[in-house]
Amino acid sequence: MRDPTRRATILLSVIVAPLIRGQEDGRTNKAVLLMNNGGSASHVSRDGKYLLYTDWNSNQLAVRDLSAGADRQLTRGGANGGTEYPADAAISPDNKLVSYNWSTPETLELRLLLLSGSGEPRRISTGDRLAWLKGWTPDGKQLLVVEGNSLEGGGDLGFIVVDSGKFRRIGSAQPLSHARLSPDGAQIVLDELSAEDPTRRDIRLIDVETGRSRLLLSGSSDDYSPEWAPDGKRILFISDRDARPRLWELQLRGEQPRALLDLPDGALSIVGVTSRGRVVVNAGDIGGSDSYSGTVDWSAGRVVDVQLLKNPPFKGSRRPVPSPHGTMVAFVRKGRGFWVRPGWQIPVVHSFRTGLDRTYPTALTLRDAPIWYPDEAGLLFPMPPEGAVGDSPMRVWRFVRLDLQTGKYAEVGKTDANGLVRMAGMTTLSLFYLLGGKRVMALDWKTGANQEVFRWAGEGQVTDAAVLGEAERVAFAVFGKPASISIAEPGKEPVRIAQIQANGRPQLVWAADKKSVLVSGALAGKQGVWRIPVAGGAPQRLDLDQPGINEVRLSEDGTRIAFTQRIERPSEVWAYSVVAAQVP
Numbered sequence: 349m350r351d352p353t354r355r356a357t358i359l360l361s362v363i364v365a366p367l368i369r370g371q372e373d374g375r376t377n378k379a380v381l382l383m384n385n386g387g388s389a390s391h392v393s394r395d396g397k398y399l400l401y402t403d404w405n406s407n408q409l410a411v412r413d414l415s416a417g418a419d420r421q422l423t424r425g426g427a428n429g430g431t432e433y434p435a436d437a438a439i440s441p442d443n444k445l446v447s448y449n450w451s452t453p454e455t456l457e458l459r460l461l462l463l464s465g466s467g468e469p470r471r472i473s474t475g476d477r478l479a480w481l482k483g484w485t486p487d488g489k490q491l492l493v494v495e496g497n498s499l500e501g502g503g504d505l506g507f508i509v510v511d512s513g514k515f516r517r518i519g520s521a522q523p524l525s526h527a528r529l530s531p532d533g534a535q536i537v538l539d540e541l542s543a544e545d546p547t548r549r550d551i552r553l554i555d556v557e558t559g560r561s562r563l564l565l566s567g568s569s570d571d572y573s574p575e576w577a578p579d580g581k582r583i584l585f586i587s588d589r590d591a592r593p594r595l596w597e598l599q600l601r602g603e604q605p606r607a608l609l610d611l612p613d614g615a616l617s618i619v620g621v622t623s624r625g626r627v628v629v630n631a632g633d634i635g636g637s638d639s640y641s642g643t644v645d646w647s648a649g650r651v652v653d654v655q656l657l658k659n660p661p662f663k664g665s666r667r668p669v670p671s672p673h674g675t676m677v678a679f680v681r682k683g684r685g686f687w688v689r690p691g692w693q694i695p696v697v698h699s700f701r702t703g704l705d706r707t708y709p710t711a712l713t714l715r716d717a718p719i720w721y722p723d724e725a726g727l728l729f730p731m732p733p734e735g736a737v738g739d740s741p742m743r744v745w746r747f748v749r750l751d752l753q754t755g756k757y758a759e760v761g762k763t764d765a766n767g768l769v770r771m772a773g774m775t776t777l778s779l780f781y782l783l784g785g786k787r788v789m790a791l792d793w794k795t796g797a798n799q800e801v802f803r804w805a806g807e808g809q810v811t812d813a814a815v816l817g818e819a820e821r822v823a824f825a826v827f828g829k830p831a832s833i834s835i836a837e838p839g840k841e842p843v844r845i846a847q848i849q850a851n852g853r854p855q856l857v858w859a860a861d862k863k864s865v866l867v868s869g870a871l872a873g874k875q876g877v878w879r880i881p882v883a884g885g886a887p888q889r890l891d892l893d894q895p896g897i898n899e900v901r902l903s904e905d906g907t908r909i910a911f912t913q914r915i916e917r918p919s920e921v922w923a924y925s926v927v928a929a930q931v932p
């Protein structure tokens with residue numbers, strides 16, 4: 349599922365102009381800003397009058413009248429502090445109804461609502477299965493969906509009759525596939541994780557009547573988010589071909605793809621094409637995040653020699669962790685966005701002695717910040733089952749060791765219960781991890797057994813934990829605005845030591861003195877990286893004046909610090925005039 353707290357979204361409107369007898373009409377690509385309200389677009393009506401989007405301030409579905417520039421909220425209530433929100437949505441061809449998914453921690457509902465916003469939403473029953481919405485049929489009587497039991501594995505692509513809820517299967521598809529029905533309702537185009545390389549997406553075409561399919565695009569490029577041109581003879585899609593994000597066009601009669609225009613450096617998706625050829629492109633996480641490392645002068649409370657951990661174009665970095673002696677730093681390199689999938693995060697190790705990076709490619713679904721082995725010869729990552737997509741909160745997770753010499757990954761243990769995992773510490777005897785937002789567990793390296801060492805019985809979810817030694821103390825953060833930082837010791841009630849306005853989820857690390865923890869965010873209205881004494885006393889702010897700092901980690905010897913910086917960029921809507929093939 350998507351995380352609404354992390355979605356800085358940009359909307360683009362690309363005006364596709366006619367191509368006359370194969371020649372360009374001579375108009376220039378003049379950009380016009382259309383909207384910048386911070387919403388996440390999900391669909392544009394075929395006539396181009398209305399744009400659906402999620403308002404992340406209220407976690408509700410809203411609609412913008414593009415001609416009047418007016419916004420109106422469609423859904424009411426049920427956000428439950430950010431744990432519920434609208435997902436994909438689509439306007440019916442006659443502009444009377446809105447179909448949408450409503451996501452909760454337990455399920456994904458398929459709902460209908462009048463575009464006017466009046467009345468209560470109607471829930472379409474899908475039995476014990478989930479239904480991911482993809483769009484409407486041209487007659488407005490059926491919905492294109494992918495049904496399944498979870499994000500993992502395959503699903504059934506087909507149609508749900510709006511009046512009866514009856515499902516008709518067409519073929520197989522992955523639940524998170526971007527699937528769209530042709531203007532005449534005869535064909536479906538979709539993207540899917542490649543069978544040959546699941547770190548890439550291919551584009552497939554399916555015949556509705558027969559269910560037969562064929563690959564349109566595959567290979568080394570990441571081709572995704574396909575949409576139909578109004579004439580039904582061309583596919584518009586996004587690709588990283590030429591190592592840059594662009595809008596592309598493919599003629600179904602077999603011509604080579606043609607680049608139309610460059611797109612922003614963000615997590616991109618096409619949310620619709622109007623009957624007059626206006627293409628709306630959604631882009632989130634613009635510019636992504638960067639990671640830095642520096643040396644700590646504790647006596648002066650300063651961080652010096654701060655340096656950027658470099659990345660290729662259109663890639664970002666996060667989760668930096670210095671090695672125990674501060675000679676190296678490990679981080680993960682990734683593209684824009686937060687869609688969890690195979691190969692979405694690639695480990696990189698930077699050596700401060702040589703100044704060189706070594707990259708460790710993988711198709712595994714690695715999660716969270718790594719933990720260094722004490723000998724600095726390996727990294728430990730948690731991950732859901734191989735090939736998994738999404739957060740996998742209802743799956744048993746595994747732990748894999750990356751050998752930095754050979755570059756090989758090997759499983760070294762697993763959890764004994766379902767739940768999302770966050771790393772919390774490691775010794776020669778045990779691995780400590782947070783499980784399901786409530787329990788801190790210890791995995792015994794010798795026996796492979798898992799044992800609970802701490803359970804949070806209070807309200808809210810624990811987002812991060814840091815274990816000192818063999819669970820002598822556990823520092824943990826409970827999500828909130830502000831978040832609460834507490835310390836737990838065996839046989840004692842937890843003691844809250846601070847509240848902080850974190851930039852994202854509050855993440856903790858024990859300082860080298862074993863008497864304080866580091867966390868980033870705002871204390872008393874002042875942003876920074878803070879060392880908080882666990883026995884009381886005033887927090888110490890490190891002199892590191894950079895905004896948007898999170899994911900702070902410290903080497904065991906306390907000499908080197910690493911952190912991620914993410915600057916939220918306001919959402920925008922731009923209009924571009926480009927050249928395309930014939931539009932009726």
